[in-house]
Amino acid sequence: MEQLLTLAGPVEGRRVLEVGPGTGSLTEELLDRSARVLAVELDARLAALLRERLGGRAGFELIAGDVLAGKHAVSPAVLDALGPSAALVANLPYSIATPLIAKCLLLDWRTRAGRNGARCRIDPLTFTVQEEVADRLAAGPGSASYGPASVLVGVLGRVELGPVLGSQAFWPRPKVSSRMLRIDFDDEAAGRLADVDVLHSLVAASFSQRRKQMTSLLKRKDVPFPPEATRAAMAAADVTPTLRAEAVAPEQFAVMANHLAGTARSPAGGSGIAREP
Numbered sequence: 001m002e003q004l005l006t007l008a009g010p011v012e013g014r015r016v017l018e019v020g021p022g023t024g025s026l027t028e029e030l031l032d033r034s035a036r037v038l039a040v041e042l043d044a045r046l047a048a049l050l051r052e053r054l055g056g057r058a059g060f061e062l063i064a065g066d067v068l069a070g071k072h073a074v075s076p077a078v079l080d081a082l083g084p085s086a087a088l089v090a091n092l093p094y095s096i097a098t099p100l101i102a103k104c105l106l107l108d109w110r111t112r113a114g115r116n117g118a119r120c121r122i123d124p125l126t127f128t129v130q131e132e133v134a135d136r137l138a139a140g141p142g143s144a145s146y147g148p149a150s151v152l153v154g155v156l157g158r159v160e161l162g163p164v165l166g167s168q169a170f171w172p173r174p175k176v177s178s179r180m181l182r183i184d185f186d187d188e189a190a191g192r193l194a195d196v197d198v199l200h201s202l203v204a205a206s207f208s209q210r211r212k213q214m215t216s217l218l219k220r221k222d223v224p225f226p227p228e229a230t231r232a233a234m235a236a237a238d239v240t241p242t243l244r245a246e247a248v249a250p251e252q253f254a255v256m257a258n259h260l261a262g263t264a265r266s267p268a269g270g271s272g273i274a275r276e277p
Contacts, residue, residue, distance in 0.1 A: 010033075019040050023053075067096065105156045109185075164177055205223045
């Protein structure tokens with residue numbers, strides 16, 4: 001726990017989002033450091049325990065519910081409670097770690113750009129998660145772990161890997177090792193991206209059939225970009241059409257997305273670029 005707090009840096013006076021606080025050990029440490037903690041706990045029994053244990057502490061607020069609104073966005077109730085700015089410090093439930101981190105990065109970009117009514121930045125993101133998930137978030141091109149979340153982190157964030165923790169560090173003891181990491185939103189890199197929703201759609205389409213070559217994007221009807229625009233974007237990013245998505249670097253995806261911005265179409269049976277709230 002101390003290692004995670006060290007990685008997170010000073011939290012005094014900061015609004016801190018803690019997801020999956022469990023019995024509240026980390027919550028208590030954050031409060032002792034004068035953080036203003038919004039704890040989000042899905043388990044009703046644990047939420048009741050947290051209210052009983054920490055309900056009287058200054059700076060503590062609890063939402064008993066899901067931090068995500070389905071799979072599409074951070075819960076509006078959580079965002080309303082956080083205000084304009086917060087940091088994430090948490091031992092994340094493994095099942096939601098990847099979508100939550102991706103949604104936070106998308107939210108940060110949209111808030112920075114004033115898009116889609118976004119009004120809250122969650123930065124930095126400091127958390128403990130299953131080691132396999134940490135590897136996926138920090139992976140580079142060519143790695144078996146490299147995927148859509150790796151690209152989003154690579155384009156929008158700076159990663160600092162923390163220590164690996166054996167299963168004995170947790171109770172109840174999981175069957176896998178965990179790892180701490182911190183992701184800081186990269187404002188400079190984000191400022192070079194024309195539209196995060198275009199990037200998101202491009203990456204999702206590219207990895208949906210990850211064993212196929214990038215040239216397949218030119219032929220598929222479910223891809224929300226005209227073939228001629230996609231071909232030109234590949235050329236601009238120096239992406240050989242015979243490459244697979246797992247070999248394309250985050251900065252190349254960013255260049256492609258910038259060339260595709262404004263060209264999106266509604267594919268057959270689809271609705272174009274999905275824009276999450």
